[in-house]
Amino acid sequence: MSLYCGIACRRKFFWCYRLLSTYVTKTRYLFELKEDDDACKKAQQTGAFYLFHSLAPLLQTSAHQYLAPRHSLLELERLLGKFGQDAQRIEDSVLIGCSEQQEAWFALDLGLDSSFSISASLHKPEMETELKGSFIELRNALFQLNARDASLLSTAQALLRWHDAHQFCSRSGQPTKKNVAGSKRVCPSNNIIYYPQMAPVVITLVSDGTRCLLARQSSFPKGMYSALAGFCDIGESVEETIRREVAEEVGLEVESLQYYASQHWPFPSGSLMIACHATVKPGQTEIQVNLRELETAAWFSHDDVATALKRKGPYTQQQNGTFPFWLPPKLAISHQLIKEWVEKQICSSLPA
Ligand SMILES: NC(=O)C1=CN([C@@H]2O[C@H](COP(=O)(O)OP(=O)(O)OC[C@H]3O[C@@H](n4cnc5c(N)ncnc54)[C@H](O)[C@@H]3O)[C@@H](O)[C@H]2O)C=CC1
Ligand SMILES: [Mg+2]
The missing domain is CATH 3.90.79.10 (Nucleoside Triphosphate Pyrophosphohydrolase)
Incomplete structure (x- = not known):
């Protein structure tokens, strides 16, 4: 093996190790957030939120592409306050991923019925003005998003839709309760666990x-x-x-x-x-x-x-x-x- 080849191989190994290490750390972190409600609540404090309205993601336009803006917990609380909504509504959010620096990413739908709000659906046009974007049907936007946002928003929409459709236990008829991450719902009367399906x-x-x-x-x-x-x-x-x-x-x-x-x-x-x-x-x-x-x-x-x-x-x-x-x-x-x-x-x- 030449010296150059040896260095190249070691470099390659180093990069593989680094990539694997970041990936494993990220994966373990997300696993912990799904299993531990307190850890997930804590992650919301420093996390970022993608917003939806009736399953349509909030998007902004930039040079023939759509961008999906993220909002901090503080911004979200301020927004909900401005529209007369209880900050408890944030409990409806679902975990959809995290950055390499372990900033957790969540998705929240402001248009679907919420167990934490009486007038559940927030007014779309006013929200769009406030958020400087538009809620656009995912089908019409998917192909004008970058690959990462397309994948995140697809996951988010599927998960939000599943939660919206599984509010009640099919055995007892009682309301089910989601865990903080949104990776499952449980019926408190019989402990049946429902997992998102595809x-x-x-x-x-x-x-x-x-x-x-x-x-x-x-x-x-x-x-x-x-x-x-x-x-x-x-x-x-x-x-x-x-x-x-x-x-x-x-x-x-x-x-x-x-x-x-x-x-x-x-x-x-x-x-x-x-x-x-x-x-x-x-x-x-x-x-x-x-x-x-x-x-x-x-x-x-x-x-x-x-x-x-x-x-x-x-x-x-x-x-x-x-x-x-x-x-x-x-x-x-x-x-x-x-x-x-x-x-x-x-x-x-x-x-x-
Ligand atoms: N990503 C891609 O490149 C493409 C994706 N697709 C997707 O593949 C899916 C399946 O293709 P189709 O030819 O429509 O399927 P298909 O040939 O199985 O026919 C659809 C019919 O199957 C029945 N069905 C059975 N299980 C179902 C379920 N879980 N959900 C809904 N319908 C069910 C319904 O009667 C429905 O009308 C489509 O929904 C489409 O979105 C289709 C082509 C390209
Ligand atoms: Mg077919």
Whole structure:
């Protein structure tokens, strides 16, 4: 090993160690906040709050991007005071992460009903003026946020929605009580613990070796195609869901599959998207679209897909009345799955 190589390796090891160390410290800190109500209350004192109104995050605009402002506990108390609200409302907030310096981050919804307030929903326009921002539907803002804010706000929205929908015990009918971090709710009458849930969804890019299969639901924006997606049924493995969904939606049998990556997806109410590549037997490629599920599905060539990946919006109607063929935005795992397929096709077609 040369001297240079030795130094480079040691440096690499040092960086790996440092990264791991920060990550582990952060993870252990968040774990403690979820388990220990007093520690979490203390963390709120020095923490920062992302605000929502009826599940729409507070955003500010800066150079064609949305920014998600954070507020200190003091600012929040002042704000609630100004709008005649009890500071106890802050107890509705949920822990969503922390910085590397262990500043805990929380999310609070000022529009949803609160157990700590009589006139629960604070007036949106007045709040927006006061906060110098707007509460914008996450669906309309997600793709104009940086990756960190997109991920934090998605988590926050899913968690706030879950708490809003699980105020009562399904066994006793009594009100449930959240812990300070919001990582669970407990029914005081029978001690049943409820944990936030998300639905597993598979997203599969089917290929026949040279082409890939993309589909449209009628609810998609005009011209947009994506990989096949479907919720896991209870009792199914990921592999079984993929085989069933592909058979159900396009009438094909999967021959082999390969896991690619996963992503939290906040719509419709918090899903874990599990993305996979799948292949069908080369001779068995005739699509039979299930029109209850899809508007259409088709095989696309490598070149068509590569061109669509490069296409930039807005995707407006063309003179012949059709819309250009386009793919989900970069942040969506379906985009990344399709991009990987395109890149793999290029590699496999290169001369050895
Ligand atoms: N992040 C991404 O790149 C993409 C994400 N998706 C997401 O994947 C999800 C699933 O795709 P679909 O084709 O709609 O699923 P799907 O093919 O399973 O069909 C949806 C139907 O499944 C039933 N269903 C079963 N379990 C459900 C549950 N837990 N929640 C809601 N409906 C359930 C309902 O009848 C619903 O109408 C969509 O909600 C969509 O948001 C879809 C494409 C791309
Ligand atoms: Mg589907």
